[in-house]
Structure formats: C-alpha cells, structure tokens
Amino acid sequence: MMKTNLTYYLVSLLTVIGMLTACTEDSTLPLSSQEKKEGRVILSYTVDGSSIVATRAPEEDEAGNQGRNENLVKELDLFIFPADNSTPIHVSATDAEYTDYNDPQDKTTYKAWDTGLSPDDIQDGDQVYLLANCHNAVSNVTTLDQLKAATVTGLVCYDKQDQFVMDGKVTVDETMRNDKDLHIQINLKRAAAKVRLHFASNTEWTQVSYRFYHYANTATVLEQEETEEYAYVNNLVLADYPTEENQLTPATAITENGTQCLVLYTYPNNWYSGNGNPEDDHLNVAPPINSDRETRILLRAPFDGKLYYYDIPVNFRLPSNNDATEIKFEDYKDLYRIQRNHIYDITVTIDRAGGSESEPVILPSINYYVVEWNEEEIKVPSFN
Structure with a gap:
C-alpha cells in the first residue's frame, strides 16, 4: 500500500529548542560551544511503508496515498537522552518555521534541517528519538519518562488526517561515525x-x-x-x-x-x-x-x-x-x-x-x- 522514501537530513545550524531544562523555542546553542565543534550530525529518516495485497504478487510495491497525507511530515521533534544521564537535548522544528515547506511526499525531494548539533553533543550509547507531527504533545517534555507518557488524541477514523503522528528511535554506536560526522538513520512508524x-x-x-x-x-x-x-x-x-x-x-x-x-x-x-x-x-x-x-x-x-x-x-x-x-x-x-x-x-x-x-x-x-x-x-x- 505504501512505498514512500522521504529522507531528511539534519545537518548544522537552524532553530534549536536545545537543552530541555532552560531553553525556549527561539534559543540557540551557546556560541562558545559552536566555536569548538567540528563535523556534522546528519540525521536521515525515512517514512517507508508498503503492503502486499493478497491478490498481488509480493514484489509489487504500492505507492503511498498522498491525498490522505499518510507520509506527510510537517513537524519534527528530536530528543537525545544521554547514556550518562546528563541533560537531555530537544531540537524542534514546526511547519510555522518553514514558510515554504510543502512536502511532495515522494522520494525525489530531500529537506535539510539544521540543528546546531555536532558529534560532540551525542555520545555512543545515547538514545535518540525522532517524533513527527506531534509537536504540541511533546513541546514541554523534559525527561524520557515524560516522553513515554505523552499521548495524542483526535484521530479521524473515516477520512484523511491533517498529518499522521510518527515515531522512531535508535541507540547511537560507533558504526554511525564517519570521519568528523555522525550519521544517524531512523525509520519512522505511524502511530495509527x-x-x-x-x-x-x-x-x-x-x-x-x-x-x-x-x-x-x-x-x-x-x-x-x-x-x-x-x-x-x-x-x-x-x-x-x-x-x-x-x-x-x-x-x-x-x-x-x-x-x-x-x-x-x-x-x-x-x-x-x-x-x-x-x-x-x-x-x-x-x-x-x-x-x-x-x-x-x-x-x-x-x-x-x-x-x-x-x-x-x-x-x-x-x-x-x-x-x-x-x-x-x-x-x-x-x-x-x-x-x-x-x-x-x-x-x-x-x-x-x-x-x-x-x-x-x-x-x-x-x-x-x-x-x-x-x-x-x-x-x-x-x-x-
């Protein structure tokens, strides 16, 4: 039913909600921190869906239903929970920050989202969570327990959604590091x-x-x-x-x-x-x-x-x-x-x-x- 690859790259420098204990939506990483950092954090994620209808051969993939927004990504919230229990990091971007953000829901267009993070911010063993289309539900989250308790409601059962809530997670390890860069891949899954x-x-x-x-x-x-x-x-x-x-x-x-x-x-x-x-x-x-x-x-x-x-x-x-x-x-x-x-x-x-x-x-x-x-x-x- 779905076969859509939407790969988005989070590289360096845009709006940061930053460290959860004392940041607002228009705060940025400290200048001194950015000056000493080299390399990029490249976070790519995919909304990758497919189904095999019983009357069709398994190798025949189906395109996503763009008219129902089943692969649309309009909001992103990135959470990093350090393995050493230090201060978590939360980076967020919403549709309001992208005045020209119009996702075609296909595999031909890639979006860049600059986070202001570098490989120094993320250590091996850190847990990385990526959430799509649920910014209001997680905007005030400051702990992993709070994130696990966060809920969404209001699903329209009979029609297309404005957007589908999605989540994905990964634990950082050394295989993700290449030269100066840290490349994290996350597969988003829909809650519905x-x-x-x-x-x-x-x-x-x-x-x-x-x-x-x-x-x-x-x-x-x-x-x-x-x-x-x-x-x-x-x-x-x-x-x-x-x-x-x-x-x-x-x-x-x-x-x-x-x-x-x-x-x-x-x-x-x-x-x-x-x-x-x-x-x-x-x-x-x-x-x-x-x-x-x-x-x-x-x-x-x-x-x-x-x-x-x-x-x-x-x-x-x-x-x-x-x-x-x-x-x-x-x-x-x-x-x-x-x-x-x-x-x-x-x-x-x-x-x-x-x-x-x-x-x-x-x-x-x-x-x-x-x-x-x-x-x-x-x-x-x-x-x-």
Whole structure:
C-alpha cells in the first residue's frame, strides 16, 4: 500500500529548542560551544511503508496515498537522552518555521534541517528519538519518562488526517561515525493503523453504509513495549463512528491499487479476553474475545435486491491451528488486537443474505491480510 522514501537530513545550524531544562523555542546553542565543534550530525529518516495485497504478487510495491497525507511530515521533534544521564537535548522544528515547506511526499525531494548539533553533543550509547507531527504533545517534555507518557488524541477514523503522528528511535554506536560526522538513520512508524475493506463480490458501493465499532482515537506518542501497550490500551475509552447510537453512515469508497475500498483508521486497540495461557483459552470452543472492545465494522449492503446487515471483524478470530495440542500464545495473540503502523486488509464476498441490525451475519467468505505498514515482512499470517 505504501512505498514512500522521504529522507531528511539534519545537518548544522537552524532553530534549536536545545537543552530541555532552560531553553525556549527561539534559543540557540551557546556560541562558545559552536566555536569548538567540528563535523556534522546528519540525521536521515525515512517514512517507508508498503503492503502486499493478497491478490498481488509480493514484489509489487504500492505507492503511498498522498491525498490522505499518510507520509506527510510537517513537524519534527528530536530528543537525545544521554547514556550518562546528563541533560537531555530537544531540537524542534514546526511547519510555522518553514514558510515554504510543502512536502511532495515522494522520494525525489530531500529537506535539510539544521540543528546546531555536532558529534560532540551525542555520545555512543545515547538514545535518540525522532517524533513527527506531534509537536504540541511533546513541546514541554523534559525527561524520557515524560516522553513515554505523552499521548495524542483526535484521530479521524473515516477520512484523511491533517498529518499522521510518527515515531522512531535508535541507540547511537560507533558504526554511525564517519570521519568528523555522525550519521544517524531512523525509520519512522505511524502511530495509527489502517483498515481497508474491499468487495470481491459485485457489491454496489452506492448502496453500502457502515458503522465502525470500538476504534481508538487516543494513543501514546512512542511505540510501547508489548506488555506496556496491553496495559495502556485495555484502559482506553473506545469510540464508535458515527457517534450517534445505532446510526450508520454512507460508505465513501476511494480507489487504491485500482480497487474501490473503504479506508478507516484507528490507533492500537486490544480485545483479547484470555490470560495468556492457551489451556485456559479453550480455542477449540470459541475465540477469547471481549466483544465490548472488539474493533469491527457493521455493514449494511445489498444482496439479491435487498439490504442486509453483516458483521465484519477487523482482525481474525481463531488461529488456523486452534485444535493443535501444543498451541502457543504467540500463535494467536496478535489476532485480537490492532497494532500501530499495520494495515488490515479485508476482502469481503457477499454471497448470501445477511441478518438484521441487531443480529448481523458474519460471512464465512472473508479474507484477511495483515502486514506491517513499513515492511514487506508479514508479522501476522493470512487466514481465510
């Protein structure tokens, strides 16, 4: 779905928010510090996304959806947390500082952002975090714990965003040093996930309406460790769209990869109801799902001249080896959650009558394909 390489170079000299304990947005590094420094800090980052639709060959990459700002970078916040616990460094640039900043979201144009840093400012073992498009959420951060606690909200689930929140991190080591320069590479990942629904049947989109249940519009700025994320998302207040109870909205399909599809966005969510012990989850009986938190789409769509209701889970419910005697938690734990920076590609075939709004039908002919948005490697297998 996405294949966009936006490489940006942070070299020497622009606006610095600088050392976090006593800097403002228009402060700069001390002159004496700059005079004694040589070399550059070159920080290049990439928003690199791709997905592999089940009907296409893996080697065929997809261009990013520029019309939905899925790769747009308008704000940057660079944090450096020294390994020796000395004063952190925070360098920031926002769209307001770039009066002519218009990112084409392709791989042909490279932006330069001068930071005023030199290799002397960053030592091996320092942790470097780069945040995109969330300046207001992190502008007052002064510690790593505060950065980990920072959150964003207000995700628009049904339309393009003004910009997507992204994050990336790396630990500095000697392999990044070349002559006088320090070259740091960071791969940015989006906090949001993308849900994309296609029809394999000849279903007329003009007759389709939907309701998006239990999506998350709040997330942490930084990607969390899995255990921490579970604890965080399990306490989120989830949203529905439309917000009016029991209402549906007409589906506005867009064309991607030559196919019309419904595109929705959500931050991470989790609806696994088990305890991490496969013996207790009894997968041969039913999926361990908390239905009150399950992200799903309620469709109203035509079949044989009538409109019916269909329940479309966003992620798969049972692993293919659910009857195995030695199934592991790792085999199915990702089937009951939405992960950041993933695409959830769902292909629906409406080949039978559905149900009512209160008792919709779950179609047996739904194909799922889940892939990391920034890699071709599949982290969650495809099931029918």
